[in-house]
Amino acid sequence: MEQKNDKKVIRSWAFFDWANSAYNLVITSTIFPAYYTIITSDKDNNTIDYVTFMGMRFINSALYNYALAFAFLVIALLSPVLSSIADTRGNKKFFMQIFTYIGGLACCGLYFFEIETLQLGVVLFVLAAIGYWGSLVFYNAYLPEIATPEQQDSVSAKGYAYGYVGSIILQLICFVFVFFPSAFGLSPGSQAPRLSFLLVGIWWMLFAQIPFRKLPKGCSDLKKAGANWLTSGFTELKKVWEQLKHMPYLKRFLTAFFFYSMGVQTVMLVATIFGEKQLHLPTEKLIGTILLLQLVAIPGAMLMSWLSRRYFGNVKVLIGVVIIWIFCCIGAYYIKTEMQFYYLAAVVGLIMGGIQSLSRSTYSKFLPQESPDHTSFFSFYDVTEKVALVIGMFSFGYIEEFTGSMQNSLIALATFFVAGLIFLLLLRKVEPDAVPA
Template sequence: MQKNNPRTINAWCMYDWANSVHSLVIVSSIFPVYFSATARNEQGGDTIQFLGFSIKSSVLFSYSVSISFLLVAFLIPFCTAIADYAGRKKLFMKIFCYTGAASCAFLYFFTRDTLTISVLAFMLSLIGWSGSIVFYNSFLPEIATEENFDRFSARGFSMGYIGSVLLMVFNLTMILFPDMYGITDPSLPARISFLTVGVWWILFAQIPFRYLPDNTYNKKSEGNWIFNGFRELKKVFGQVRTQVNLTRFLLAFFIYNMGVQTVMYVATIFGANELKLPDQSLIMTILIIQLVAIAGSYLFAYLSGRLGNIYALMIGVAVWIGICTGAYFITQEMEFFILAGVVGMVMGGIQSLSRATYSKLLPSDTQDTASYFSFYDVTEKVSIVLGTLVYGLVEQVTGSMRNSVLALLLIFVVGLVLLSRIPSQKVYRIRLDSTGN
């Protein structure tokens, strides 16, 4: 297959456009706000009953994210190994995509009376969303050459931010001006938003499903898929262990991603519960973050070209340390807005550059891209599990989210130290070339 084909690259980027509405509407903005307002007891308090347990709604939200990604971390390696062996990456991507999108649409029925099943649907949407992304990411080394990884990865994230903002603006008009749509039920605009996410996701996913290659390396699925999938996973795991810089990067990524993803998942809850910001301010803040993140993705792609991927990532992690420091002290709405702008600048950049860096560190002749990316995905998901778990535990024990922010600050410091142990990819490749290897 010809690499760097513009039509294929654009189709690949469209999956970011399709699925990023889940990240914005369900994970970061409308759903967390609606969840905080709906997950209340009869007296209006935030301590509720869930499956027989008494728990704060914010802690339940954090734990739901943790459990979802823990399940993904166990499931994905086997799915990717089977997909690589059988040449069925696109099929598995479709299964996870449709599962996640249908679960989002089901959240239309989320009310106080349907809390339990709605939380389970939210968890299933996270599983579908994150599961599909690992297969999506694994297409990058197959459709592009290494010198374009940073640029195309940034383009994908930027497309995701633009698409999600467009749908978000439409949803905001319903939430802020329900009379324009003849809506009288105050809960209906948010619930319609969840439905639109599912429809949008499925609709635009048809573009990458149409143009992405199917079975690039002409794998033949002979014998037992599951048994041979396990063998495939064992083989790739053995290869990963021999790649020194790859394993070092995965460890550093595991640590700093704990902080990055946790901030993304709990920022809205922090603003609502700790700063008592109104719903409209929280949603508009997330919208600002998405817009700024478009520029941030390209900024870090530029920095990686000038300094190398690792040095650019170190700059991003250093900024995250500053963000956590500021978050611990903020008390005013305007301070929250300013901090959100900084978050947006580094959020997209560090995510797109992490994906591109991992792609560069893969063996150049690998055909098991999905299996390799399963290790990246498991690292990411387990880090989310531990990050949100630590955040929730610290809040539960101390009673303050600000103490949880301090825990994230320490996580970023450790991540920065670990990154400093890895040769910058630009410098590393120059050194290899100079030796003639």
Template sequence: MEKGNKRVVKGWIFYDWANSVYNLVISSAIFPVFYANVTESHYLKTVGRDKLLPGENVMVEFFGFTLSNSVLFSYVLAASFLLVSILSPLLSGVADVTGSKKRFMQFFCYLGSFASISLFWFSPDHIEWGMLSIFLASMGFWNSLVFYNAFLPEIAEPKDHDNISARGFSMGYFGSMILLVICLSIIMLGDPAYTKYSFVLVGLWWMGFAQVTFRRLPHNVNKKAVKSGRIFKGVVELKRVFNEFRQTKRLKRYLLSFFFFNTGVQTVMLMAVVFAKKEIDWGEAGGDAGLIVAILLIQILGAGGAYLMSYISSLIGNLRTLIFVVIGWMILCIWAYWLQSPTEFYFLAAGIGLVMGGVQALSRSTYSKFLPTTDNHASYFSFYDVAEKIGIVLGLFFFGLMEYLTGNLRASVLSIVAFFAIGLVLLIFVPRKESAKGRKVLIASRLAALKAKEGLGE
């Protein structure tokens, strides 16, 4: 396939515009507040009170177990990340063998979209069904990204990966911000009961704009024949790619570094709203409006940060740029420990937006650049995805553990610096080029794989 085709590249970028609304509206902004409000209202009705006691947790019944609403929410998300970590390598192996990345991407896109729409019927009276919707929406979003990211090295030359990746994230930030403003307008100008329509809009936006991507991305780029025994062949292919991956010094070291610094990034992003709600003095307003302003600020500067870091990387290289970005994250986490006022938090949000856009776009494009010559992009990107998801689970667990041990949420934020520090040290030792030994092993592995396919008549 011709690399650098503008129509195909724009189609690929458009999926960021389509799917990012889930990450903002459902994961970060509207659904967490909606979930907290409806479960609290249901709990107070159950205990016969009008408001919570100081320090009291909202408890919910889930398959006969009683636990707090926040713990249930975090457990369901963690379970979805773990299942994605298990499924994505297996399915990516099948996708590489059969050339069906686009089909898998479509399946998980529609799964996530319809699961988001089903949140319209979320009810604390039947919370098991509601949490299943959250579980499936998370699975659909994250699994679709495995196959989406795997298209990048197929549609563009390595020299263009940074710019294209940055354009994708920027489109995602702007698109999700537009829908968030639409949803907030419906809620504030209409009725709070209209909040549920936001989830319908997310699903329709996601699957609707994804059609642009699906029409333009190629199917089965390498013209692989679809034969019986797909799962077995997928496992065999994944095993072969993993053995090949183990021989890559640069890629292996980079992925290990990514595991640690991205654990810090994702933990901060997921827990920022919780931190701001509990630790910042918002006055009588309670902070909901202030948090929305901060989220919009992060989105706007995140788009700019993606382009800025892409430009800087063209001057000094990806690894050096990532080193400076990770140092920036460390400084922000240390500052977060001390800040008190909403104004300070807005400045923190601005800083997070700049480094968030930069680190996400550069992390993806750097990994893509470091891949060996291969047509097994989905398998390689599944390793990237597993590192990201296991990191999220580890980060959330560590964050909660530190708060439990210290009784101080600020200490949890400060402790996240350790992940950035480890990632920074590992990043410094990532080779600028693949070792000569590694290149020879990869070439030998590729030739052996080609001979094996020829022997099987593929």
């Protein structure tokens, strides 16, 4: 096994965030959701916009939410199988590559997405999401292998910081194409946004070559090699579940993580569509707002890491952040003006990176550090997050379809955060550094 805390390995690991975060910003947060909403809307603010997909009729934004929920469900079912193969064959890097190319090529294919090709566009959108989230199963599992417990907070934050910087650079490039298409010989309308999707795929696959060259392949487990690869992943998850019975602090943290993840990721994934549909903000303002949100998230992730390390510890910082998320959901319910949206986006940006980074490193520090089988534990972590996302995205879409208003869906998100807060409060006197392995 390679020595931990190697600066070159950590830097190359962080570059995977640099590579794939372009997808997270352009495809899930800014240009794609705005483009999707525009081409599926009848431009009448007094009517509800419907689309037909696979012979069924949906509210356009609900279909968007259902598509993502389906992608997360696929990943929740696939990741145990893939993690099992990676454990027995020692090839987690190989699966990072496979999912990266699935996601990157799907993004390239979105160049052909127009209203006439709605079904193709939604399918490619789902494949891109599967590629992104599938690769993270193996990316996250590298954290305890490349960094010692006392370094994992800062290394995790470094990954998110690289991701925000990389995604912002590409977002600015796409921004220029989208708002000044004639300067580049592009036709006005859909060509510039679609070119952005192509650029995301190329950027993602290109910069992913840095971690692919430097990260260790991993060690095979010959004892597991003879197991049934189709079922052994779920067997490993069952073993993790059994181990959790003897690890009460980790179990409580995972329960808290499950509930507040329903809210965190859903808010991030629907923010642009919310601004466009509820407040009718123009695309350039929405993209500018999300870009600002990403910029604020960089110091936010670093701030949370610093507060945890120097003053409060991981759990107390997470409690404070979840409380802020609850107030953000309540505030979003009452939003009426453009400026209120901008203020709320700034707060969300500050806490967005922090809660993701600190959650990942807190979980990593709660794990038995000498165990060589971190992939199974992180597979459990990722399955927990994906099931939470399935529930969060489906709930948001269903409540909108049932009530006709996105704002009612925000109340459900607030309750998810409250449930997560309750379980975090049960851990308020415990820090992962003090828990015996």
